[in-house]
Amino acid sequence: MKQNSSAILDNVYAKDFEALQLSIGASEKAIGLEVSKPILNGQFRYHAFQNGLSMHSVNATEQQDASNAIELPPGLSINFIFSGIVEFEFAQQSHTLQPIDDEASCSVIVNSRQEVMKRRMKKGEYVEKLNIFVELPWLESRCQSSIDRKNLNSLLSRTSVLSWTPTKQTQKKAKRLLKLDQAMSFMQVMHAEQLTIEILTQCLNDLNNRIEPHNDAATQLLNDHSLRLKAAINEHLEVHNTVGDVASALNMSERTLQRKFQRHYGECISSYIKQRKMEHAKVALLINRKTVGEAAYIAGYKHTPNFINAFKKLTGMTPSAFVRSNQEQIDKKHQA
Structure with missing residues (x-):
């Protein structure tokens, strides 16, 4: 630059x-x-x-x-x-x-x-x-x-x-x-x-x-290699939706990727991918002004109702309610 x-x-x-x-x-x-x-x-x-x-x-x-x-x-x-x-x-x-x-x-x-x-x-x-x-x-x-x-x-x-x-x-x-x-x-x-x-x-x-040092096992596993691994996964999540697709893009088997991710972060990679995809959907709704259907596609869902249900399970509200809630919070703050 x-x-x-x-x-x-x-x-x-x-x-x-x-x-x-x-x-x-x-x-x-x-x-x-x-x-x-x-x-x-x-x-x-x-x-x-x-x-x-x-x-x-x-x-x-x-x-x-x-x-x-x-x-x-x-x-x-x-x-x-x-x-x-x-x-x-x-x-x-x-x-x-x-x-x-x-x-x-x-x-x-x-x-x-x-x-x-x-x-x-x-x-x-x-x-x-x-x-x-x-x-x-x-x-x-x-x-x-x-x-x-x-x-x-x-x-x-x-x-x-x-x-x-x-x-x-x-x-x-x-x-x-x-x-x-x-x-x-x-x-x-x-x-x-x-x-x-x-x-x-x-x-x-x-x-x-x-910042106090973190003694929990998951944080101790957060070393230089693990940061690079997650960064590489995040990069491929822009175009891939499944663990298998991400593993192929990283030139490793799906099982190897699952083991590495579990070892480094103490969580299931499929859960992480779903969470990150939902974060992408939130950004699409709130910042990029995408429709619910478009956000569903970004999150990797072929059917919008399935996306709405998953979004509500994660956030406690539908995608449309999520957008309205953010606008209402801002309006109330300005009126206070």
Whole structure:
């Protein structure tokens, strides 16, 4: 990916976020958003430095009561909140980020798999924040030893959101990155990338100090090989629906794949495939605005009624009710 950047001073529209989403390989759906009207008034800037590492900053007032749902790839999303309140849902849990005792707060979304995040905006809310996003392959490419890989795998073994008050030094660096000139020269881009990596390094150190080691058997089995195995399976699930098809794509027998998956993750691969396919269906319904029939096809079901029954068994509601419920939750939040 080529270096990419954008800077906007004044009204910011939904289309202005498209390059940012493309830089991290994310897909998005706006809910209750009037695309012809600005969503922010102030400063918005982003820069994609190299494959898998990007930053964006906001120093603006939100102009609409709306939400957006975005599917994040595996990696870390680091947020520094200097002013305002940021609300979002991730992994079916609600989170609120804001400064702590007049100091910037830092939060990290640890995303071990493709996961949907829903961000809520409130008209009139002034927000000053910095985000650094780093994808898993970028982190993996920096590992120099088996110990590095083991530590990274442990860090990303569970999807979670962690928050703390960063050190004064880290806050200063984040503020400097936030305040860099909108139109950056070659040397300024180099400086911004250096600052971004320094902040990322400090946050990784903070994370390692805050995450307790997992002693359960399933987590201990989550080593470098197992991460690669699941990543390969997830890639083939885009076009294959059955264990046999995935095994063939990986050049192994179905029984071998079943044994390996059970050994590494402590669960049945067929159950995992059904779960992942349902997650794909949720994204299709909520973000890509697919019909129930289209979502059924994506989930690997030939008959829509069978998909509806399976979806209801998993989530407690039909696909149509799932979409309505997400819209109603957003509407209620905005009315509160």
